[in-house]
Amino acid sequence: MTITFITGANKGLGRETARRLVELGHTVLIGARDRARGEEAAAALGARYVPIDVTDDASVSAAAANVREHEGRIDVLINNAGVHGPVGGDPQDLTGADALAVFQVNVIGVIRTTSAFLPLLRRSDDPVVVNVSSGMGSLALTHDPDRPESRVLAPLYTASKAALTMLTTQYAKGLEGLRVNAADPGYTATDLNGHSGFQTVTEGTDAIVALATEGRGAGTGRLVSREGELAWS
Template sequence: MNVTATACKTALITGGNKGIGFAIATGLGKQGYSLWVGARDVRRGQRAVGQLVAMGINARLLLIDVTDDESVNAAARRVLKESGHLDILVNNAGIILGADASPLEQSLAEVKAVYEVNVFGVIRVTQAFVPALRKSESARVVIIGSGLGSLGLVNNAASIYSTANFLAYNSSKTAVNAVAVSFAKALAPDGIKVNVIEPGSVATDLNEHQGALTPDEGASVAIRLATIGDDGPTGGFFGHEGVQPW
């Protein structure tokens, strides 16, 4: 692995300006990480960075649209140029569309839009930041998945996820699990660990704040997997209670 010697630990959280993403940024910042707060909207991103800085956290805004190749590549070049490396990449940006639509009726346009962010966005961002991740001594990639992406959980009548039958969102999160396993295998020779986390039913804009957990509670799993040691797992799917069923 090509390593840049530095005492500064760096982390990027896509969609880090609100919800779970902001909670993850806060948690990592309090552990001493220098943060890149990924956001599409300048004003929202600046507001989030201002809040983090007010807490004494070293944070700066990184404009990035995970659906746009040029935006992602420009962001990756900036991080590599200004930080020299990236220790943690948290693929948090995600959307849900058509939650009220039957799977038999949801439009392909909505399905494609969800996949563009939730699946292709994860692929696009991770691939673009590999050069920066390889400059770290022990890089970690965390992908925010969902219990709704677990075939085991959505088919378990006892699970809270068994009744939410969202075609686009659920299947996009299932696809993300497979993407993570593929990246984990490809990056293993570099010592880069890649894992998916299931944050639980968290109250965010995504579900109109109907979740049972706070963003801070949901963020705890991501923070734990983002900071695992060299003996930690890779290519896994984890929640608050440990390993989750695929």
């Protein structure tokens, strides 16, 4: 039985990923900061709720201890929790506090969670980490006028996803025995963008689910969309 832990799994991409993986036979652990929403999602999907706030060391450590006590290991860690931060406006109005709030979740939260859960991943025969990144962090896509990524001004979100993509490559190089990849969901209708995306939430989870269910020996250090592997740019 594959045991999968998903952060930010009470709604949006995280919840849909959880639903699909439960259907595929995974034991899914719903990681969420909001207890009421996390418990509701877990009950509805046939999963187990684990409280976690990826911005808080003590909360992340407690979540890892919870899983160690109940399941003893995880096979797949999906770092899905994310925030958008300021959109539009004048970039000169951005503050350090704005940047810290976005990077605390989108980058530092991934580091904090991955480090805490590595001992549990090391107990798996085939450990996998999936970081939910974005084409919004791609230099090529955000400069292509034919792509929706080029028409959004979100300095902190885009910078954080570029950082997360690079972090993925470094983990892939440095964490021997683990597959570490990044997923680009594409422009999906979620709370993060006011449901303006043209993809359904199911379409947006295609790459995440594919990376979470690949067989042993699949590649590492990749950025994958629902259309296939993307070049690092």
